[in-house]
Amino acid sequence: MASAPATPAPAAVAVPTASPATLLRLVVIVAAVGALEIACRVGWVPMTIVLPPSVMAESLWQLLLSGSHTRDIVVSFSNVAAAASLAVVLGFLIGAILHTLPPVRGAVEPLLASYYAVPTFMFYPVFIILFGVGSGAIIAIAVLLAIVAMITATLNGIDRIPLVLGKTARMMRMGPIERALKISLPAALPYLFTGVKLSVAYAFIGVIASEFILSGAGIGHAIAYAYNNFDNRTMYGLMLLIVLAVTVINAVLDTIDRRLQARLRR
């Protein structure tokens, strides 16, 4: 249009370059790992307590190659996946239903807010009675730990849908289902995803920790077993595996999260 006001070019799409903060973080991590390596090698830290990181990595590599713990790894990761999925789906549904019932929500919300003050793990005998020893009890505890984060995120997400988008949906004469799918869900998605991220983190904590006490399989169980048998190499190899897995998964979720949040910068 000829008389268009001068308009700035759209903000350049962020090129993923390493910021000074990222570089510094990398330096700190490398330095810490290097320091531990040296401390172990020189003998400041006895090998019976902590292994040098290079030995941990080598142990992990061998245990992956030999397949000695493949079953534990598969069991743990499927339990985490099951618990996170259940928590996300159920938490979303409960949150969405609560949102339509303001009196119930008003009654329940203070309980949700103080929920994480309760040490959920103390209920483990109850879960053993209900589900027996095994994946059932573990997934139940992990879901219990994760679901409230998803419920809270869902309530927050629906709250934050701008009223004007609801008006717009009405102007377009949308039915309730089309409106929920095409307007409410995408509008709330960045907030819902915060719940997904937390659910995955809590599912990891819930599963690995429960495996110490509730299971005859899984990485948590294998770490406890190695500890009881003074098998430091296996123990630290598996710990490294979990740290690496959680770091990678979290990095992926963070990237998605940042993309979603970028839309909201208004």
Add this chain to the structure above:
Amino acid sequence: MSPALASVAAPVPAEHHARLTGVTRVFGARKGTGVHALGPVDLDLNRGEFFSVVGPSGCGKSTLLDVLAGLSSPTAGTAEFEGKPINGVPAGVGVVFQEDASFPWLSVEDNVAFGLRRSGVDAAEVARRVDYAIGFMGLKDFSKAYPAQLSGGMRQRVCIARTLVMQPRLILLDEPFGALDQQTRLLMGDELLRLWRETGATVLLITHALDEAAMLSDRVGVMSARPGLFIDVLETGWPRDRDSRIVSHPRFGELTAHLWDKLRAESLKHLRGS
């Protein structure tokens, strides 16, 4: 006299396009302590006219728009569009809201195409209309951009384009240029006039800018402080092919002064919170 004023105002066919009769809106009436936001208001919008509403903030302008859009029903009185009572959102009415209503999860292009795609228009026609509307609103270079990458004024243009492609016969705009600087507002006013002429639609523009109302409209309705009533309806007498250059015309100053004269007392009431 500017050349734009050489021709006589195009005769507006006095056909009622939308009509409010004794419309009143009270919020929370059932709880006893209601907020009387609007009315009773009578308003006849002629087909194809450009009508502006000015009034102090909180006087019920957005409430009036909601009634015309079918988003809220009047507490008392009747609202009609094209001869039929307004009951729910009528087909043929488009709204540009005061708040930014662009969809942040869709590109500009997809925002503009959103309504058309779900109305069953075939893809080629969607593409044609979307292209036209995007070009018209000066968004060509930004069709792949997301709202978060745009300024507030540009997002409002996305919303105008999204309404425009549906080819509404009545366009309701609620302070669409509120966030813009004065120069941009004048230019957007020109675009709005062009849109109005090309589409032949009836336009109701709510604005707090008296000069904008004086420059753009065939008629300007002046509202009192809450509960809003029309205390004056002013005919501007501008020709149909007017544009922002009429600001240099002596009548522009007279119209603006007249509007301010009517509004000053009402704005004071609002300021003093009575």
